[in-house]
Amino acid sequence: MPQKETRVIPSDYIPQIESYSEKIDGKDYLITNDAMYTFYRRTRGEFSPFFLALRDEKILLGCRCSQCGIVRVPPFLTHCPDCNFAPTELIEIEQVGVMNSTPPITYFATSLFQHMAPYGRGRVIFGGADTAMSVLLYTTTGILVPGIIRRGTEVKLVFKDDRVGAVTDVFCVPTSELAQEQIEKKGLQESEIDWESPVEPVLPDTTDKDRVLYREALHEMKSVIEEMNRNERARKDIAGWKRHILVKTKGGQFSILIDDGNIGVEEVEVASPDFVIVSEDPRTLLDGLSYRGAITDSVISKKLWISKNMEFSTIFKLDRMARSVARSKKG
Amino acid sequence: MSKRVGIVGAGVTPFKGRWIEKTYYELAQMATREAVKDAEVDIGDIDAAFYGIYNDIFERTAIPEHAIHGLCGMQNKFGIRITTGGATGAYTMSAAHAYIAAGRFKTALVLGVEKATDCFDFLSMSATPEVIKSIGWSGDSFFEQPIGWSASDSYAEVVLAYMDEYPDDLKPEITAQISALLSQQVKTNSYAQRQHDQVTPEEVMNSRLVVYPFKELEICVYTEGASALILAEEETARAMAKNSGKPVVWITGVGEANEHSFAGKNQKNMSRIMSDYFASRRAYEMAGIKNPTGAIQIVELHDAFVHQLEISMAEFGLVPLGSADSLIEENLMTPGGKYIVNPCGGLIYCGHAVGASNIMSAWSARNELIERKLKTALVHGTGSTIAQFTACMILEHE
Numbered sequence: 001m002p003q004k005e006t007r008v009i010p011s012d013y014i015p016q017i018e019s020y021s022e023k024i025d026g027k028d029y030l031i032t033n034d035a036m037y038t039f040y041r042r043t044r045g046e047f048s049p050f051f052l053a054l055r056d057e058k059i060l061l062g063c064r065c066s067q068c069g070i071v072r073v074p075p076f077l078t079h080c081p082d083c084n085f086a087p088t089e090l091i092e093i094e095q096v097g098v099m100n101s102t103p104p105i106t107y108f109a110t111s112l113f114q115h116m117a118p119y120g121r122g123r124v125i126f127g128g129a130d131t132a133m134s135v136l137l138y139t140t141t142g143i144l145v146p147g148i149i150r151r152g153t154e155v156k157l158v159f160k161d162d163r164v165g166a167v168t169d170v171f172c173v174p175t176s177e178l179a180q181e182q183i184e185k186k187g188l189q190e191s192e193i194d195w196e197s198p199v200e201p202v203l204p205d206t207t208d209k210d211r212v213l214y215r216e217a218l219h220e221m222k223s224v225i226e227e228m229n230r231n232e233r234a235r236k237d238i239a240g241w242k243r244h245i246l247v248k249t250k251g252g253q254f255s256i257l258i259d260d261g262n263i264g265v266e267e268v269e270v271a272s273p274d275f276v277i278v279s280e281d282p283r284t285l286l287d288g289l290s291y292r293g294a295i296t297d298s299v300i301s302k303k304l305w306i307s308k309n310m311e312f313s314t315i316f317k318l319d320r321m322a323r324s325v326a327r328s329k330k331g
Numbered sequence: 332m333s334k335r336v337g338i339v340g341a342g343v344t345p346f347k348g349r350w351i352e353k354t355y356y357e358l359a360q361m362a363t364r365e366a367v368k369d370a371e372v373d374i375g376d377i378d379a380a381f382y383g384i385y386n387d388i389f390e391r392t393a394i395p396e397h398a399i400h401g402l403c404g405m406q407n408k409f410g411i412r413i414t415t416g417g418a419t420g421a422y423t424m425s426a427a428h429a430y431i432a433a434g435r436f437k438t439a440l441v442l443g444v445e446k447a448t449d450c451f452d453f454l455s456m457s458a459t460p461e462v463i464k465s466i467g468w469s470g471d472s473f474f475e476q477p478i479g480w481s482a483s484d485s486y487a488e489v490v491l492a493y494m495d496e497y498p499d500d501l502k503p504e505i506t507a508q509i510s511a512l513l514s515q516q517v518k519t520n521s522y523a524q525r526q527h528d529q530v531t532p533e534e535v536m537n538s539r540l541v542v543y544p545f546k547e548l549e550i551c552v553y554t555e556g557a558s559a560l561i562l563a564e565e566e567t568a569r570a571m572a573k574n575s576g577k578p579v580v581w582i583t584g585v586g587e588a589n590e591h592s593f594a595g596k597n598q599k600n601m602s603r604i605m606s607d608y609f610a611s612r613r614a615y616e617m618a619g620i621k622n623p624t625g626a627i628q629i630v631e632l633h634d635a636f637v638h639q640l641e642i643s644m645a646e647f648g649l650v651p652l653g654s655a656d657s658l659i660e661e662n663l664m665t666p667g668g669k670y671i672v673n674p675c676g677g678l679i680y681c682g683h684a685v686g687a688s689n690i691m692s693a694w695s696a697r698n699e700l701i702e703r704k705l706k707t708a709l710v711h712g713t714g715s716t717i718a719q720f721t722a723c724m725i726l727e728h729e
Contacts, residue, residue, distance in 0.1 A: 015453040022351055029351045033453075036391050047473055070597060074474055082597055100594055101495050101601045104487030105543040106479060110464035111452035113479040121479055123488070123594050123601070131595030134471075136478045146543050151495040168477050240456035294539030294547075313455045319539045323547075327528060 008039065013111070044165070046078050049090055055165040058187030060095055060157060062129050063088035073129040074167075094127030095157040095186055096175060102150045103137055107296060108316055117312055118300070120144045124155055124172055136171040140178075141196050143309070145300055149174060156183055161191050201278050201305050203250050214251025217282035218267070224289045224325075225256070225265045233324035235261040243314050246273035249282040258314070263321070275314070276307040291322040333432040337568040337579035338726070340370020340561035341694040346524045346682035349448045349458075350555040355390055359399040359444040362557035362687070366440065370561040371575035374404035377561065378436035382412040383423030383443035385685035385714075388465040390446055405440065415589075416469060417482070417635060419443065420558070420689030421712025421722035425585050427562050428724075437567045443687030444557035462553045470716055471592065482635070483542040483550065485716045490638040491544060492601035497653040505656040506637040507535035510548050510679065512665065513634070517676025520695070524554050524682035549637040554682030558690040580697045584620065584725030586613025592716050599717055604639070606721035607646035607713065614709070618725040623648045629699050629708035630670055631692035634677040639718065643711065644672070647723075674699050688712070693724065700728035 019032040044051050050061045063075030067086035073093050079085040103122025106113070113119070123132030137155070139148050149155070155172035163169035173193065175183045182188055228234040238258050245256040246269060255270040256263065279285045284303045288295030295315050298304040306315065342365020344358050353361070367374050380403065382396040396412040409430075413423040420443045427439045452461035463481055470480030494501055511532045517523045530548055538547040563571055568579045588609035591598040599605075611623070620626045627649060634640040641655035649670060650657050658664045664672040675681045675695035678688050689712035696708040708726040 012454060024352055027352070031351065034391070036388065044473070072593075072595075076474070076593065101488065101492035104484045104491060106481065106484050107539075107543070108541040109460070109479060110467045110481055111454060111460035112464050112467065113481075114455065114460060116479060119479055121475075121484055125595060129595070131593055131598050134475045134478060134480070151492070166477055167474050237457075291534075291537075293537045296539035300540060313460075316539070317457075319547075323538070326534075330527070330529065 009037065047074070047076075050075055051165040054159070054169045055163040058159045058189075060093045060126060060170075061090050062093045064091050070130045071128060072131045073126055073133045091128070093129050095188070096183060097124040097126035097129070097155060097157070097172075099123070099149060099151050099153045099155060100125050100132040105144055105146060107300065107312060114313055115310055117309065118144055120149060122149065126157065134167075136168070138171055138173050140173055140193055142198060143300070156188060158193065159187055159189050161189050198307070200276065200307065201280070203248060203278065203280060206251055210251035212251075214249055214282050217249075217286045218252070218254060218265070221282070221286050221289060222265050224286070225263055227325055228263050228289075228321050231325050231328050233328055234321040237317050237320040237324055238263060241314070241317060243274045243311075244270040244272070245275060245277055245314070246270055247277045247279060247285065250280050251282060258317075275311040278305040279303070289318060289322050291326040294319050334434055335565040335581060336428050336431045336562055337565065337581045338560050338693065338697050339563050339568050339571040339575065339577070339579055340366045340368075340372065341559065341697055342366035342369050343522050343558040343687070343691050343694050344556045345522050346554045346556040346684055346691070348524055348552065348554065348682075350446070355395065355444050355446045355557075356399055356402050358446070358555065358557040359442055360402050362444065362559040363403045363440060363442055366559035366561050369575075369577070370571055372438075372561065372571060374440075377405065377408075377438045377440045379409035379427075379430065379438075380405040380411075380440045380442060381423050381427040381430075382410065383414075383420045383441070383686035383690060384412055385414055385416065385419045385445060386465060386469070388468060389450065389685075391449065399442070399444070403440065403442065409436065414686070415714055415720050415722070417633060417685060417714025418689065418712035418720040418722050419686045419714065420692070421633070421710065421724065422587065422720070423686070424560065424582075424690065424693060424710075424724055425587055425722045428582050428585050431562055431564050434564075438561065438563045441560040441562060441690060442557065443559070443684070443690040445684040445686045446555050447553045447684065448555060459553065475716070480716070481542070483545060486636055486639055486718060487542050487545055489601055489604060489718050490636065490642065493603070493642050494544070496602040500653050500655050501638050501641055502656055503536060504532065505659050506549055506641070507532040508659050509637050509640065509664070510535045513673055513677050513680050516674050517680035520675045520681055523676050523680055524552060525676065525680045528680065544638065545636055549679070551635050551678035551683040554684040554688075556682065556684040556687050556691075558684075558687040558694055560690060560693060578701055578728060580700055581727045581729070582724055583727045584614035584616070584618030585723070586610040586615075586617065587722040588613070589715070589721075590717075590719045592719050594717070599719070601717065604642055604646050604713070604718045604721070606719060607643045607711070607723075610721040610723040611647040611709070611711075614723040614725050618727070620707075620725065624669075626707050627709050628671060628705045629674065629696055630672045630711070631675065631696040631708060632673055632677065632711045633689060633692065633713045634673060634679050635683070635713065637679065639713070640672070640677070643713065647709065647711075671699065671703075689722075693726065696726050700726060704728075
């Protein structure tokens with residue numbers, strides 16, 4: 001199985017050696033870029049058969065207690081603590097299961113998983129198992145939103161094409177999104193599934209009314225963004241951040257420019273934007289910037305479309321700025 | 332015969348999102364200074380130290396307590412660190428209580444401290460993603476860390492499983508009202524991180540989803556700070572109280588429980604927080620409380636998430652399971668209601684300096700019992716994956 005030539009810590013995460021001082025009440029305090037890191041050659045020990053089976057055979061293993069018969073998946077022990085440590089044996093488990101409970105969906109991820117957000121992680125009881133296994137959950141229909149996967153939803157285990165012997169080699173999708181032969185196939189791979197690619201929404205033809213709405217919304221948005229620019233708390237929210245965002249609406253296009261504490265809006269179409277926002281009604285974005293509902297939630301509810309999921313991090317910052325301005329107004 | 336143990340002094344540092352001016356050494360000493368000052372004792376009178384520090388990564392060192400032992404004047408004496416995830420502070424108090432009750436020491440310093448927001452994500456140029464990544468190292472490293480386990484998503488699993496069982500409970504308008512209520516209560520806590528951050532239920536409802544079903548204003552915030560208690564056995568406590576003029580608040584009940592960290596048959600029941608159930612029942616039993624709804628007046632509860640606050644209140648037996656919304660709908664925790672819940676603002680508004688949080692809760696419960704002239708409070712800490720760990724304490728004011 002080919003191993004990807006990637007570093008255990010991607011270089012993007014690693015800051016330069018650097019220090020600076022920050023003044024508080026007239027005194028300087030020193031702040032230094034730093035890291036605490038340890039490398040491992042880590043054994044998978046008794047879990048090795050499980051991970052090797054995922055990687056090499058595309059099968060899922062569990063362990064069955066020789067005394068009480070309980071089947072645990074993953075096989076996280078060799079002896080059953082409920083039966084005075086009777087030995088367990090490895091057995092093959094079915095690759096279709098049901099959700100043990102409704103899974104959470106992470107929109108604001110840790111720095112390790114921002115590239116993956118939004119993602120669902122939930123617990124599946126596979127056929128033949130008594131315990132639930134944590135798995136990543138996807139839908140083939142785009143962004144995972146609440147309601148697609150719930151307690152009792154039947155899901156299918158899918159294997160990645162490139163596997164390395166880790167729990168990330170597999171994930172689940174609802175069987176309702178698959179053909180019968182895919183559901184029945186053991187070792188179904190991701191490349192055998194039709195994934196709906198994100199396609200930029202086509203905006204309807206512009207009417208005079210749309211142009212008027214656009215002008216009004218843009219005027220108000222400029223005022224909101226100027227207020228953000230004057231607000232110290234909001235400026236801190238985008239410290240060190242740079243983004244050129246092209247915003248497309250039914251009535252016209254404009255750009256939001258973020259540059260290390262500064263934010264601006266210009267009626268130009270920036271060349272090579274970092275990402276595109278499509279907001280059919282410009283007031284959807286305006287409401288978010290004005291702290292009348294979160295932009296994040298507008299993306300989730302598909303009122304607003306972004307071209308890169310990774311840019312949820314920028315959307316969070318815009319939501320944060322709106323809240324910062326609102327907090328400052330309260331004094 | 333175990334000895335009676337009481338709180339004779341308490342102190343906290345201001346809880347802040349970032350303490351650029353202080354390292355955790357100084358924060359630890361600040362809280363210690365406040366606690367001995369409050370008890371009107373000399374640090375030399377303290378026999379042992381119990382440190383609640385959750386996460387080595389936050390402090391950027393293993394054995395973070397080694398330096399602060401001498402800095403707090405505890406050199407050449409007993410010192411032990413407790414770390415049990417979010418429940419670190421509660422378990423630290425439990426450990427100190429046990430040693431004193433057993434007669435090993437007459438007095439003890441219980442000290443919780445945490446730095447968190449030195450962690451920084453250079454990709455998003457913000458602290459929070461790196462703070463929650465550091466907490467993410469606490470998940471199971473073979474099966475769950477690699478697929479994005481986080482404290483929020485693991486607690487969300489429990490909350491959603493509860494909502495599967497009780498779809499009419501934890502209504503969004505109720506969780507929003509609870510958050511707004513806590514934001515009002517924090518106004519009188521001058522040590523709180525968000526003392527001046529009052530929000531309306533509408534703002535909570537409109538705040539962004541962070542991890543479904545949690546919204547931004549329903550989640551605790553990461554905090555830097557420290558908190559400390561001085562505990563003493565009965566005879567010493569009474570002598571110290573006589574000297575300081577402050578009443579002893581007794582620890583009359585302590586209970587703990589840790590559940591399975593995997594789910595399914597014979598494992599964790601995802602729709603319950605049985606650790607809260609067992610720990611509270613053990614604490615009630617030790618305190619001789621047969622009817623908690625009649626006895627408990629103040630609850631200082633580890634509200635990592637508003638939804639979990641509601642479930643925890645149900646697991647404590649203070650509201651029925653499946654009807655936790657009665658906290659608001661029946662005015663049980665609104666001003667003038669039956670229970671005073673998180674008068675300090677809780678971890679959502681006072682802040683969550685993990686190892687220090689539950690000790691701050693005890694500091695608040697003690698203050699409230701004395702100032703309001705009430706008798707009984709419940710202090711609670713929850714932690715680890717899927718709300719696995721709990722420690723509870725009953726405080727009583729004579």
